[in-house]
Amino acid sequence: MQQRKRLDSDNHIETWSLPSLLGGMSTDYFASDFLDKNYLCVKGGLGREQADALFSLEKLDRIITSSGVNNPQVEVIKNGTVERSPSLRTARGFLNVPYVLSLVNEGCSIRIRSVDDIDPEVADLCRDLSKELNANIAANLYFTPYKQPGFNPHFDDHDVLIVQTAGKKKWKIYSDYEGATALPPRGQVFEKEVNAPGHVLDEFVLSVGDVLYIPRGMMHAASAEDDGSIHLTLSLNWTTWAEFLFELVATEVMNNDCYRKTITDVHFRIGDISGDTLSEAQKLIQNLSQEEYIRNCAADIRHSYIQKVKAPTIRSLTSLTQRAWSMPNSRIRLRNNALYEVTKNNDDVPEIIVHGENVALGPTGKQLIEELIGGAELSVGAIIQQHGEESQSLVDSLLAAGLVEIC
Ligand SMILES: [Fe+2]
Secondary structure (H helix, E strand, O other): OOOOOEEOOOOOEEEOOHHHHOOOOOHHHHHHHOOOOOOEEEOOOOOHHHHHHHOOHHHHHHHHHOOOOOOOOEEEEEOOEEOOOHHHEOOOOOEOHHHHHHHHHOOOEEEEOOHHHOOHHHHHHHHHHHHHHOOEEEEEEEEEOOOOEOOOOEOOOOEEEEEEEEOOEEEEEEOOEOOOOOOOOOOOOOOOOOOOEOOEEEEEEEOOOOEEEEOOOOOEEEEEOOOOEEEEEEEEEOOOHHHHHHHHHHHHHHHOHHHHOOOOOHHHHOOOOOHHHHHHHHHHHHHOOOHHHHHHHHHHHHHHHHHHOOOOOOOHHHHHHOOOOOOOOOEEEEOOOOOEEEEEOOOOOEEEEEOOEEEEOHHHHHHHHHHHHOOOOEEHHHHHHHHOOOHHHHHHHHHHHOOEEEO
16 A cells, blocks of 8 residues: 655645554554554654644643633543542533643643544544544543653553654553453453553653554553653554454344254253254354355445544535635545445435435436546536536535535
8 A cells, every 4th residue: 555644835744644653664564563462662753843733732722721611521630540520610511720720730631532523633633544544543632741640550442552742751561461361352441450560561751753552452651751741542443353253243143044043952952062053053153254244244344434433524614614615616526534435225326425424426426426536626617517506415415524625
């Protein structure tokens, strides 16, 4: 796959990719040598200026201190755990900014969960990576004040990619932990009383632009160095073999009546199994390995992912206020990071699923979509001229759904 690292006129990354975070390391090399296996620290993986543009202290300041912030995503971390004090919110439910700042002054950290929901640059980063890696990716932001601990030693049930965007943070990676499970399944939580960390395997400081990958299940801890530290933690939710096979079995065994038959073997009912029943079980399991079932399952997983992805409508308002929205002299193109699926509805009419929205296409719409997917930049005026006035509302729908943008 071609490595993409396009910079816009302000020297910011226009299209994010894993190599653009890992100092040019190819995604294939990362997958073969580090994914699921080992942590990876890339010094200067991202340029200093690009890291700063991604998330600065000023940006955090704006989000936290804006009066009337009613944002349940903002949390305070005290002594390594999430602070639950009711004083964090005012009686009207807004963030109690003076109280939050007093806690920061005492050394508490701030976490903004799903910061990609509220910040356009981080949203672009997550969406581009999601598209490249075919994984669900979201971002939390952490601010830790001067020389304070962040989180105590723990492991996560998903892979993380940490991007240092301000200050410095010291990280510790541990060799192992009590009761360790290799590649813990989603939902397996760290238990402080049970999972005591082993010895420190490595210790290093992340500076602005450094990037760290930690596979799920690897014990780690962090604390700020001088100045306040800001880092983004991207959660990488790939599909595992276990999840894939679970989905395949769950779908196919319920859809096919040969699996719904009763097991008649009397021995089976008393906890034993006859030779015939064993052969039948093996035959049914073998039957599940058909290529058609495997392809259908992969398509189902992709489909449910597309249904859940949030629309990338960021900057649509700018287009609208510049009066460029769907005017005859506007040109549209497919959004670089759009996630979609072209399909047919129950009446066999072509439609496109974009971020959970189903947009009916019809024959002209299908042709239009194919041209856009092929990379065409189309003038709205020319589209209307070719496909009639009704194509205007289709263009509006595609713009609103975030599939296309004004170029
Ligand atoms: Fe963690």
